[in-house]
Amino acid sequence: MTAPPRPTHIDTMRERNLALVLQEIARRQPVTRARLAELTGLTKTTVTGQVAALEGLRLVTSGGPVREGARGRPGAPVSLAPGPVAGLGLEVNGHYLAACVLDLTGGVRLSETYACDNRGRDARDTLAALAALARQMITRSTEAGLAVVGTAVALPGVIAEDRVNAPNLGWDSVPAAALLDDALPVQTIGLTVDNEANLGALGERWYGVGRGAGSYIYLSGEIGIGAGIVVDGELFRSAHGSAGELGHVVVDPDGPACRCGGAGCLEQVAGLDAVLRAAGVSDTSGTSESRLSELLRRLADGDHDALRAVDAAGRGLAVALVGAVNLLDPDTIILGGLLARLAFWLIPPIEGAVIRGGGKLRGRTPVLRASTLEAGSAVRGAAGTVLAAVLADPLSVA
Amino acid sequence: MTAPPRPTHIDTMRERNLALVLQEIARRQPVTRARLAELTGLTKTTVTGQVAALEGLRLVTSGGPVREGARGRPGAPVSLAPGPVAGLGLEVNGHYLAACVLDLTGGVRLSETYACDNRGRDARDTLAALAALARQMITRSTEAGLAVVGTAVALPGVIAEDRVNAPNLGWDSVPAAALLDDALPVQTIGLTVDNEANLGALGERWYGVGRGAGSYIYLSGEIGIGAGIVVDGELFRSAHGSAGELGHVVVDPDGPACRCGGAGCLEQVAGLDAVLRAAGVSDTSGTSESRLSELLRRLADGDHDALRAVDAAGRGLAVALVGAVNLLDPDTIILGGLLARLAFWLIPPIEGAVIRGGGKLRGRTPVLRASTLEAGSAVRGAAGTVLAAVLADPLSVA
């Protein structure tokens, strides 16, 4: 009913163990073969062979002997290679294009953001600009001795069956993956496209404040409000790709109608436009960035309307989050994107409501944190998915 | 960070392929070895060997030759054995104890329900009664030539670290699994305890209206309201086991305070007690069963208060479900337990709201269905988990 069954034959076994060893190296970073044998349950002989294969793929490097325990022969620590394998992450948002290149160790090797307004623009033009940026990053990577093995793209919309619907960009059923794939050089790992909240959640998991948390909800507040849901370290993906639409959870049954067809949606209360309007920041004064700066300035000055608007947004978020917490039972809630920058004012009202709602039932209350990667979490997450694919299937770079 | 890594060695490979073959047999029921080889990607030789092993475990039977294609030698169809392996499902609820025994084919071999009030009763007494019922079922199974290989229990509460909190039964941190395990004969598959909504969802998936659906939300309305979430055929389990608490999603931010600490929870509007009260069914007139019958009678008579009460419950459910649908993006919503019996009156208000809320964004709207297993879905699901464990690890019954 779900995936086609895959038998395990002898070389599947080797592939799986190769991935197992590599992932364990990634997790424990400098680690000796002997310890890897303990950790994975494989024998020392097998581990030696697998590590040799991974060195051949240039995914790991084996350093000189270093004493770890008190006595006995010192082990040779094995680590992820900081090159040449690298992943490219791309992001399209309402007001910028972004790209970054990460090596296997998670180090940011290149990073670039282009401010530009993509909201009115034709999807093909936007994607052409993104492809140009991507090609430039690949060229610069090659010059730096890096090999970009794959690309992933973060988009603020719903991805279903290779078509992208992104109302906030004015995209309707755009075959983004196909268009980009044609405009980029062939790579060993196929190009993937995913929702910005999903990739932001993964970015936090690998490189941000989600690192320790097992299960969490990542809120991506840009123009709309999306949620990336991570359960036990795994991204939750629905069958149709439109999970996590927190912006259209009902927070006030008697509230105003929403473009989604419902009424009283969170986006009507806590979306960027709604907050700016309620705070009295004129909606003609320029880019969303400058308008947000204006809002932050007023908040810092203690402006009454601004504080009230953000408090209302916080209470709306709280209602939606109490529902999400009761449904999903996460350890942590991470405020990302623009919400991270409002975290100082948002966290108090949200925290109070989340602790009250259902707190008595569960005993434990999720922790609220603000992303420190800010706008970078989705691009980082995108590049990270490429690296995760390499870790899951090391032979793909052969 | 999640599960300890398990290496694949040579006999792991065999176990995995054995499970693969068995699961494929379960899915396609009468199927020849040749077709199994095609389906699984294994060779005919291997399949023959695996089927022989499964026959040795008495999990499958191989029938006489039957012509399937037009010409050529007819194949010998292999099917799941309707015995001796069987699973026992148990359930505790506010007003009954239930048990059922299923064989591998999913056939109900024994089934029993004891009406009794477990709400005030001491947890140990209730569990002792349940154990007595279970022992009786095991004895009768043995007499019928069945071997009960494992037991699973459905409880209306949160199961965390082997302790059960079930406010509606008055249970606080009861070590139910340990208590029951001591009172039952040793079985080859360890006893498991799970939430009633989770097991109900699985019951629907295997034996009920969830059979075709890939992703769905199963609503279990008994005294409280819980949800079992199935994504791509897999049950969604949170790290702490308290996911699916739909009863405490906020449906009216200005609503009355709830025992959970929050305000305006769904349970305050659509819980059994709330509906009966709003419908004016006196809350001293006897068992919940008889009170529910009274409500159904009044609804059938077109009683105004009753209709209004159920409509209000439907609208509350709709708000919570719109949130859940936006967050989880299911194909189907299944009304179970008492809600199934009110489905005729509940579906219209819910359906309208779910179609409106977010419908324009997604294009596709989840289908609403009422469980036909009714009260039986959780017990069936419990017994089913035992059988699923056998299918996942055939050697466990060796």
Add this chain to the structure above:
DNA sequence: AGAAATAAGTCTAATGTCTAGACTAAACAG
């Protein structure tokens, strides 16, 4: 300084499952 202890990593033989492809078995068509 030399011997014993300890631990890392490598080598060799054995194990067990799978595959490939030849082979036998059972049906039907002409």
Add this chain to the structure above:
DNA sequence: CTGTTTAGTCTAGACATTAGACTTATTTCT
């Protein structure tokens, strides 16, 4: 009765893993 088709079995060979002996490198004890 022969040729064709498909099901299932048999045999030899491939290959990743294991167990355990062995080598190498370092510390500790005498």
